Amino acid sequence: xxxxxxxxxxxxxxxxxxxxxxxxxxxxxxxxxxxxxxxxxxxxxxxxxxxxxxxxxxxxxxxxxxxxxxxxxxxxxxxxxxxxxxxxxxxxxxxxxxxxxxxxxxxxxxxxxxxxxxxxxxxxxxxxxxxxxxxxxxxxxxxxxxxxxxxxxxxxxxxxxxxxxxxxxxxxxxxxxxxxxxxxxxxxxxxxxxxxxxxxxxxxxxxxxxxxxxxxxxxxxxxxxxxxxxxxxxxxxxxxxxxxxxxxxxxxxxxxxxxxxxxxxxxxxxxxxxxxxxxxxxxxxxxxxxxxxxxxxxxxxxxxxxxxxxxxxx
Amino acid sequence: xxxxxxxxxxxxxxxxxxxxxxxxxxxxxxxxxxxxxxxxxxxxxxxxxxxxxxxxxxxxxxxxxxxxxxxxxxxxxxxxxxxxxxxxxxxxxxxxxxxxxxxxxxxxxxxxxxxxxxxxxxxxxxxxxxxxxxxxxxxxxxxxxxxxxxxxxxxxxxxxxxxxxxxxxxxxxxxxxxxxxxxxxxxxxxxxxxxxxxxxxxxxxxxxxxxxxxxxxxxxxxxxxxxxxxxxxxxxxxxxxxxxxxxxxxxxxxxxxxxxxxxxxxxxxxxxxxxxxxxxxxxxxxxxxxxxxxxxxxxxxxxxxxxxxxxxxxxxxxxxxxxxxx
Amino acid sequence: xxxxxxxxxxxxxxxxxxxxxxxxxxxxxxxxxxxxxxxxxxxxxxxxxxxxxxxxxxxxxxxxxxxxxxxxxxxxxxxxxxxxxxxxxxxxxxxxxxxxxxxxxxxxxxxxxxxxxxxxxxxxxxxxxxxxxxxxxxxxxxxxxxxxxxxxxxxxxxxxxxxxxxxxxxxxxxxxxxxxxxxxxxxxxxxxxxxxxxxxxxxxxxxxxxxxxxxxxxxxxxxxxxxxxxxxxxxxxxxxxxxxxxxxxxxxxxxxxxxxxxxxxxxxxxxxxxxxxxxxxxxxxxxxxxxxxx
Numbered sequence: 001x002x003x004x005x006x007x008x009x010x011x012x013x014x015x016x017x018x019x020x021x022x023x024x025x026x027x028x029x030x031x032x033x034x035x036x037x038x039x040x041x042x043x044x045x046x047x048x049x050x051x052x053x054x055x056x057x058x059x060x061x062x063x064x065x066x067x068x069x070x071x072x073x074x075x076x077x078x079x080x081x082x083x084x085x086x087x088x089x090x091x092x093x094x095x096x097x098x099x100x101x102x103x104x105x106x107x108x109x110x111x112x113x114x115x116x117x118x119x120x121x122x123x124x125x126x127x128x129x130x131x132x133x134x135x136x137x138x139x140x141x142x143x144x145x146x147x148x149x150x151x152x153x154x155x156x157x158x159x160x161x162x163x164x165x166x167x168x169x170x171x172x173x174x175x176x177x178x179x180x181x182x183x184x185x186x187x188x189x190x191x192x193x194x195x196x197x198x199x200x201x202x203x204x205x206x207x208x209x210x211x212x213x214x215x216x217x218x219x220x221x222x223x224x225x226x227x228x229x230x231x232x233x234x235x236x237x238x239x240x241x242x243x244x245x246x247x248x249x250x251x252x253x254x255x256x257x258x259x260x261x262x263x264x265x266x267x268x269x270x271x272x273x274x275x276x277x278x279x280x281x282x283x284x285x286x287x288x289x290x291x292x293x294x295x296x297x298x299x300x301x302x303x304x305x306x307x308x309x310x311x312x313x314x
Numbered sequence: 315x316x317x318x319x320x321x322x323x324x325x326x327x328x329x330x331x332x333x334x335x336x337x338x339x340x341x342x343x344x345x346x347x348x349x350x351x352x353x354x355x356x357x358x359x360x361x362x363x364x365x366x367x368x369x370x371x372x373x374x375x376x377x378x379x380x381x382x383x384x385x386x387x388x389x390x391x392x393x394x395x396x397x398x399x400x401x402x403x404x405x406x407x408x409x410x411x412x413x414x415x416x417x418x419x420x421x422x423x424x425x426x427x428x429x430x431x432x433x434x435x436x437x438x439x440x441x442x443x444x445x446x447x448x449x450x451x452x453x454x455x456x457x458x459x460x461x462x463x464x465x466x467x468x469x470x471x472x473x474x475x476x477x478x479x480x481x482x483x484x485x486x487x488x489x490x491x492x493x494x495x496x497x498x499x500x501x502x503x504x505x506x507x508x509x510x511x512x513x514x515x516x517x518x519x520x521x522x523x524x525x526x527x528x529x530x531x532x533x534x535x536x537x538x539x540x541x542x543x544x545x546x547x548x549x550x551x552x553x554x555x556x557x558x559x560x561x562x563x564x565x566x567x568x569x570x571x572x573x574x575x576x577x578x579x580x581x582x583x584x585x586x587x588x589x590x591x592x593x594x595x596x597x598x599x600x601x602x603x604x605x606x607x608x609x610x611x612x613x614x615x616x617x618x619x620x621x622x623x624x625x626x627x628x629x630x631x632x633x634x635x636x637x638x639x640x
Numbered sequence: 641x642x643x644x645x646x647x648x649x650x651x652x653x654x655x656x657x658x659x660x661x662x663x664x665x666x667x668x669x670x671x672x673x674x675x676x677x678x679x680x681x682x683x684x685x686x687x688x689x690x691x692x693x694x695x696x697x698x699x700x701x702x703x704x705x706x707x708x709x710x711x712x713x714x715x716x717x718x719x720x721x722x723x724x725x726x727x728x729x730x731x732x733x734x735x736x737x738x739x740x741x742x743x744x745x746x747x748x749x750x751x752x753x754x755x756x757x758x759x760x761x762x763x764x765x766x767x768x769x770x771x772x773x774x775x776x777x778x779x780x781x782x783x784x785x786x787x788x789x790x791x792x793x794x795x796x797x798x799x800x801x802x803x804x805x806x807x808x809x810x811x812x813x814x815x816x817x818x819x820x821x822x823x824x825x826x827x828x829x830x831x832x833x834x835x836x837x838x839x840x841x842x843x844x845x846x847x848x849x850x851x852x853x854x855x856x857x858x859x860x861x862x863x864x865x866x867x868x869x870x871x872x873x874x875x876x877x878x879x880x881x882x883x884x885x886x887x888x889x890x891x892x893x894x895x896x897x898x899x900x901x902x903x904x905x906x907x908x909x910x911x912x913x914x915x916x917x918x919x920x921x922x923x924x925x926x927x928x929x930x931x932x933x934x
Binding site: 137141246 | 771773777780784786861894895905916917
């Protein structure tokens with residue numbers, strides 16, 4: 001099991017390294033002078049020279065690549081051009097907010113989506129099943145930022161119930177939770193549909209298998225069969241599919257954070273991108289890529305832990 | 315308690331499909347007397363498994379019981395509300411299925427599954443349930459049962475899994491065990507072992523077994539009575555000796571003649587029954603076997619035969635069999 | 641995703657098309673999807689002729705008018721008719737959506753065939769590149785590229801192409817690989833057919849059909865991506881009336897002129913719902929085997 005874990009993480013690291021190389025290459029390939037791009041065309045020659053030297057842009061490519069990786073391994077993600085603070089520090093300040101948002105969004109989506117999927121599978125073609133099916137397709141396809149804007153219009157502007165901007169008063173948990181309601185809802189809405197559909201498909205497949213018939217032949221209550229026999233198996237492909245889709249979750253988080261002006265990696269990247277503040281963009285992007293790259297092995301490990309058949313082949 | 319464990323009268327069942335109704339079982343009459351092993355033999359598609367699932371009331375949603383009763387120790391199973399039926403499943407009637415590779419839950423250990431089946435014993439502790447599971451496993455001849463309890467089904471061979479399935483089905487000491495083609499997926503040696511096991515178990519538990527198979531040899535070996543099923547109808551039934559030594563219905567005779575184990579004269583050809591199993595969408599007003607029957611007369615093609623007593627508790631459904639009305 | 645492009649697919653004959661049409665008529669979701677898509681396509685194709693007002697014309701005295709019979713969706717802060725802007729925006733959305741997917745398909749198809757049929761090392765290299773692109777969440781990849789290249793239509797299209805190509809390449813590659821090793825292809829090889837001929841005549845037709853269906857289902861997400869990036873200021877520059885731009889401007893004015901934001905969202909909803917409903921319906925009727933789980 002340990003070897004499997006190392007293998008999976010190793011593969012992710014390889015992909016991560018390739019992504020970073022690609023990022024680096026992209027940086028080098030852009031037309032124009034990086035210094036001018038960052039500082040704008042009205043920057044003086046003196047400022048440009050200083051930036052160029054500071055970023056080591058005159059060194060040979062190999063050296064630059066080496067410094068690039070070396071710094072990252074040391075946890076040094078560069079320096080923010082504007083505030084002169086280390087990017088890694090900025091990232092660490094913002095990351096928890098994003099993680100909380102994602103947790104809340106995915107959490108409520110799972111809480112509703114998974115049971116809904118189970119129910120749809122058991123009561124196939126019932127009204128709830130068909131209704132959920134249509135609504136799922138709808139909510140999955142409608143972009144999350146449109147949802148976010150509409151619920152702001154409804155709940156914050158028209159009804160005045162909920163606050164829009166920010167993450168709330170740092171000391172006040174209640175206020176923070178209030179600020180999470182709309183963003184969390186906007187983020188999770190598409191996922192309720194997604195989760196319910198994949199759980200439904202998985203469950204339909206599992207419930208048709210012979211061992212479920214055996215369980216019924218032993219007089220087990222249907223609820224117990226669904227919960228302990230079927231769901232345990234159906235959840236496995238669900239976990240894998242979720243991990244693959246986490247990228248979409250991170251993308252949606254970018255929009256939600258930007259719209260609600262919530263602190264977080266998403267907003268960090270957007271603001272930095274608007275100001276062409278490349279070190280921050282790079283640091284934020286690397287962090288999200290690392291996050292995403294880690295979810296696959298974590299999901300695989302979770303599946304291996306739950307499924308004895310996978311454990312046996314390791 | 316006297317009386318038959320299972321008494322099926324006039325059972326007719328159909329499946330409503332997009333292509334129309336399939337009349338899978340028609341006017342089934344059969345009994346399983348207490349303490350006996352009754353075999354149900356027939357080709358694929360004859361309705362054997364459907365019959366078993368009907369007794370357990372585990373049929374798919376599109377199945378409709380058109381008529382008949384299934385009396386279990388006197389009460390009609392078809393009239394029971396679902397929760398009472400569920401209480402009977404696994405406790406008074408148990409079933410073992412055909413494919414050992416897929417009939418056990420793959421992600422739960424054997425011990426977990428066996429303990430979970432005992433969920434109704436609220437008073438029993440986990441240790442007690444485990445002990446009972448252990449005893450059941452030992453009863454079917456699983457070596458080193460204590461350590462096997464924590465293993466998973468994929469770690470066992472097909473023969474072992476079938477034994478485990480039998481052990482599970484006997485946990486609550488049912489009055490009727492339905493064995494649906496339990497040896498079909500196993501090789502000959504394993505089949506012999508399982509048959510032997512079933513015979514031994516029947517002696518110890520004093521229960522009845524409904525043994526479904528298409529293997530005449532297996533039926534001959536362990537059954538006391540035989541029911542011959544063809545295309546959803548009971549064409550002949552009786553004590554095993556009668557059926558095998560003095561078969562009356564042309565289909566039974568053909569079946570026995572086709573059994574490779576019984577070939578006495580070596581020819582170049584394997585005996586077969588000509589033709590195909592009939593389409594069950596439209597049931598003609600005729601003997602269901604007539605199209606394939608080597609000795610059919612005109613009457614067979616125009617009139618449905620009634621059951622006839624060809625001997626003591628030996629029935630046949632054929633115009634050509636002499637005997638009193640059943 | 642367990643899409644088996646390698647299974648032989650029935651050809652799109654006229655008989656099948658008419659069967660498809662009949663089935664579609666009985667499927668409410670598919671019909672609704674078709675109607676919505678037709679509305680969007682119609683608006684996109686004929687927008688210069690059907691806009692009641694000039695989408696770019698600034699008429700300051702007319703600003704902040706609520707929706708009325710003249711201005712169906714009201715006017716914005718510069719007096720521009722929002723309804724006209726929305727219709728004009730459909731042109732942008734459709735253009736970006738269809739052209740980028742078409743280009744991504746072409747590139748993806750070629751790369752996939754190359755990976756599947758070419759040398760092993762090339763296959764591994766391409767896979768590594770594809771997986772690395774996958775490991776960037778889409779919007780974040782978009783933001784990165786736009787930071788580097790500046791916001792413009794070309795950049796946006798480049799972003800979308802980079803994001804979509806790996807998926808198509810992978811699917812083609814899988815099909816090419818399994819077909820390559822199938823007995824069917826081996827038989828043809830033994831008859832002396834060249835690689836090119838095999839690819840062109842035997843593999844491509846099998847792959848193109850389902851690939852088209854899958855690609856058409858990506859149109860809503862591409863449209864949404866374009867709108868989203870434009871909303872963040874990273875997509876199509878002003879004054880082009882991209883729906884994302886309308887949303888962005890409207891959001892800033894949400895308290896004084898909420899109709900702008902509502903109007904900006906409606907076409908997006910119509911487009912994404914329409915294409916998705918239609919795509920799902922088509923896929924279900926044409927080839928249920930293509931059913932991705934979502």
